[in-house]
Amino acid sequence: MSNPTNKILIRNLTKSYINGKQNVPVLKGINLDVADTFLTLMGPSGSGKSTFLNILSGIDQADSGEVWIGGKNLSNFTEQELTEYRRNETGIIFQFFHLLPYLSALENVALPLYISGLGKSKAREIAKEALEKVDLTHRFKHKPDELSGGEQQRVAIARALAKRPSIVLADEPTGNLDTYHAHKILELLLELQEKEKFSLFIVTHDREIGEKGKVRLKMKDGLILPEQNPALDLV
Numbered sequence: 292m293s294n295p296t297n298k299i300l301i302r303n304l305t306k307s308y309i310n311g312k313q314n315v316p317v318l319k320g321i322n323l324d325v326a327d328t329f330l331t332l333m334g335p336s337g338s339g340k341s342t343f344l345n346i347l348s349g350i351d352q353a354d355s356g357e358v359w360i361g362g363k364n365l366s367n368f369t370e371q372e373l374t375e376y377r378r379n380e381t382g383i384i385f386q387f388f389h390l391l392p393y394l395s396a397l398e399n400v401a402l403p404l405y406i407s408g409l410g411k412s413k414a415r416e417i418a419k420e421a422l423e424k425v426d427l428t429h430r431f432k433h434k435p436d437e438l439s440g441g442e443q444q445r446v447a448i449a450r451a452l453a454k455r456p457s458i459v460l461a462d463e464p465t466g467n468l469d470t471y472h473a474h475k476i477l478e479l480l481l482e483l484q485e486k487e488k489f490s491l492f493i494v495t496h497d498r499e500i501g502e503k504g505k506v507r508l509k510m511k512d513g514l515i516l517p518e519q520n521p522a523l524d525l526v
């Protein structure tokens with residue numbers, strides 16, 4: 292069921308990169324108006340999916356256009372507000388997990404909580420709870436290279452969810468896993484979503500995962516295609 296806090300409204304979003312002396316347009320005027328809890332985005336390599344996700348997650352900023360998420364206009368945010376949004380509202384999951392290799396699973400999950408101002412023992416307590424939710428109680432002390440790919444992604448999911456984000460953005464979260472573990476990770480994300488009520492936005496190459504989205508978006512050449520994109524009826 293749609294809920295206004297899940298609303299993503301995008302108006303004429305553009306983003307270019309400078310390559311040498313050339314300006315290379317990557318997002319070419321995206322419009323989108325969706326309000327659902329589980330979105331998937333598919334499309335060929337280089338079509339702009341990660342760039343778009345990075346803008347939704349506050350990692351990057353657009354050149355022009357508007358990005359509204361849950362009633363907040365990210366396009367008007369200062370650098371500080373964007374950092375707070377990223378820190379407090381979003382959970383981000385990457386294909387290659389991005390865990391710190393010299394820290395244990397528990398420390399990887401606790402560190403961002405500690406950095407955002409929680410005391411050490413509170414951060415560890417919340418990190419333990421988060422690792423319990425992803426069934427890694429028996430792996431607290433393991434370093435990333437002592438964990439399987441699926442387990443490393445579970446640690447990354449625990450890290451993303453520990454701060455109770457309202458939106459979880461995942462860029463090819465299963466891209467580095469075999470089919471069995473890929474589907475286990477999706478199952479886990481959907482199970483956690485059911486309990487914790489965040490909205491989930493997944494960029495994926497995996498057609499089976501892509502087709503599970505309640506809203507299924509497709510990107511090509513820096514634009515989101517009209518299929519299932521009501522915003523394009525308005526422009």
Ligand code: ADP
Nearest residue numbers: 308309317334335336337338339340341342343
């Ligand atoms: P996708 O996720 O669909 O594979 P990306 O958003 O990663 O696409 O990239 C879209 C295009 O933007 C690609 O041509 C890529 O080379 C270019 N690009 C992405 N990030 C940068 C960057 N930081 N600097 C220059 N070009 C970039």
